[in-house]
Amino acid sequence: MNLPIHVENLSKIYKLYDDPSGRLKEALFRGRKKFHRKFTALKDISFSVGKGETIGVIGKNGSGKSTLLQIIASIVTPTSGTIEVNGRISALLELGSGFDPEFTGRENVYLNGSILGIKHEEISARFDDIEKFAGIGHFIDQPVKNYSSGMYVRLAFATAVNVDPDILLVDEALAVGDIYFQHRCMAKIRDFQEHGKTIFFVTHDTGAIVKLCTKAILLDKGEMISIGQPDDVVQEYYRIIWNGEEDNCEKDGSVLNENDDKKNQDCSLDNFEKIKHFDNRFGNDKAKVIGFTVTDFEGKKRDTFKVGMKIRLSLHIKCFENIEMPMAGFIIKDLLGNELIKTNSDTDNALKSCRANSTLNVTFVFSIPQLRSGSYSISAGFGEGTIENHIVYDWLDNFTVFTLDSPELSYGMLDIPVKTEVTTYE
Numbered sequence: 001m002n003l004p005i006h007v008e009n010l011s012k013i014y015k016l017y018d019d020p021s022g023r024l025k026e027a028l029f030r031g032r033k034k035f036h037r038k039f040t041a042l043k044d045i046s047f048s049v050g051k052g053e054t055i056g057v058i059g060k061n062g063s064g065k066s067t068l069l070q071i072i073a074s075i076v077t078p079t080s081g082t083i084e085v086n087g088r089i090s091a092l093l094e095l096g097s098g099f100d101p102e103f104t105g106r107e108n109v110y111l112n113g114s115i116l117g118i119k120h121e122e123i124s125a126r127f128d129d130i131e132k133f134a135g136i137g138h139f140i141d142q143p144v145k146n147y148s149s150g151m152y153v154r155l156a157f158a159t160a161v162n163v164d165p166d167i168l169l170v171d172e173a174l175a176v177g178d179i180y181f182q183h184r185c186m187a188k189i190r191d192f193q194e195h196g197k198t199i200f201f202v203t204h205d206t207g208a209i210v211k212l213c214t215k216a217i218l219l220d221k222g223e224m225i226s227i228g229q230p231d232d233v234v235q236e237y238y239r240i241i242w243n244g245e246e247d248n249c250e251k252d253g254s255v256l257n258e259n260d261d262k263k264n265q266d267c268s269l270d271n272f273e274k275i276k277h278f279d280n281r282f283g284n285d286k287a288k289v290i291g292f293t294v295t296d297f298e299g300k301k302r303d304t305f306k307v308g309m310k311i312r313l314s315l316h317i318k319c320f321e322n323i324e325m326p327m328a329g330f331i332i333k334d335l336l337g338n339e340l341i342k343t344n345s346d347t348d349n350a351l352k353s354c355r356a357n358s359t360l361n362v363t364f365v366f367s368i369p370q371l372r373s374g375s376y377s378i379s380a381g382f383g384e385g386t387i388e389n390h391i392v393y394d395w396l397d398n399f400t401v402f403t404l405d406s407p408e409l410s411y412g413m414l415d416i417p418v419k420t421e422v423t424t425y426e
Helices: 022-028 065-072 105-115 120-134 137-141 149-161 179-194 206-212 230-242
Strands: 005-017 036-049 054-058 080-085 089-092 167-171 198-202 215-220 223-228 280-282 287-296 304-306 310-319 326-333 339-344 358-367 374-385 390-405
Touching: 005 065, 036 065, 036 080, 036 215, 036 223, 054 065, 054 206, 054 230, 065 080, 065 167, 065 198, 089 149, 105 120, 105 137, 105 149, 120 149, 149 167, 149 179, 179 198, 179 206, 206 230, 206 374, 206 390, 215 230, 223 230, 230 304, 287 374, 310 326, 310 374, 326 358, 339 358
Parallel strands: 054 198, 054 215, 089 167, 167 198, 287 390, 304 390
Antiparallel strands: 005 036, 005 080, 215 223, 280 390, 287 310, 310 358, 326 339, 326 374, 374 390
């Protein structure tokens, strides 16, 4: 049986010119002198996609994700290697591709259909479904250059999924639609999965990777770092994001050097991750949070959790002076900055005094409540006193994130058990 997608030793190298005249100069010199430098967008990529699989591609910006999708869609030609695609492809790539801005929405639907080899009569039979799914009203007969980005992506997605493709390619375009349209798109994608369609999409949404995909691919700097179970690949993705900088301790966001004050020199974190990223940091430096871990209850480092799982958040703290009433705390916030969980060690008087130049590890263990799926940030700090009266020695805003995968769809911020009672009167 032919595989929907088979890629072997695929590479793509671009020629970058500092001066627009460089191409002409190279032509005049007939290759004897070069005026370009090479940029490797993809390097020796190999993988196969089985029928009915949903593959998610994740990676930092510039890792080669979109280039890979464009090669599969036959928009870009590879420099070397082979790619075999079997089946009708429908591609929803970056906003602006595939539609003629001067044509109306209706005309572009027929244009896209003809490009895919679909007869005019067949598109006409499906046009009502396309128009209904897009939901852009009378704008269907207006030039798409007048569309908002949301309207554009609505029509593009409606067209892509209603031409009965064997393979659907999606490149981040769904992030433009409103929340209601995104829900409809997800429902359509699940319908595709149930009908055995092959889906290949690029995203930064780790929640979508975990929830939708049967397999995931991680790219970094044009190379395939890993391929396998979505949860494992997402964990590796987070490790690349958070540990991609120089392996040094940091002082207020900058890399330390050998001349920095010895207060900040303690880099012996062992199994702890060093503090490298934060949105804001303040305190009087009597103590410093120099490392942390986020693990499940068994101690395995994770960046993706499920509702009900227990999290162990550990802070590695260096005390530079005697602290008689130490206090540590943390806050978990959603993408909008809403404080969902907020607590500290003063609630159970767990911490004892901390001597000068000593270190202590503070671990909070808690179960994840019924929050909706998405990304959440953790802020934490250390100080002295009580919750009513305390001094902050070190506070870190948003120094790490984790993704929550909820098995149930939640329409609000929280998902609580609700019992429905019905009384019928005759």
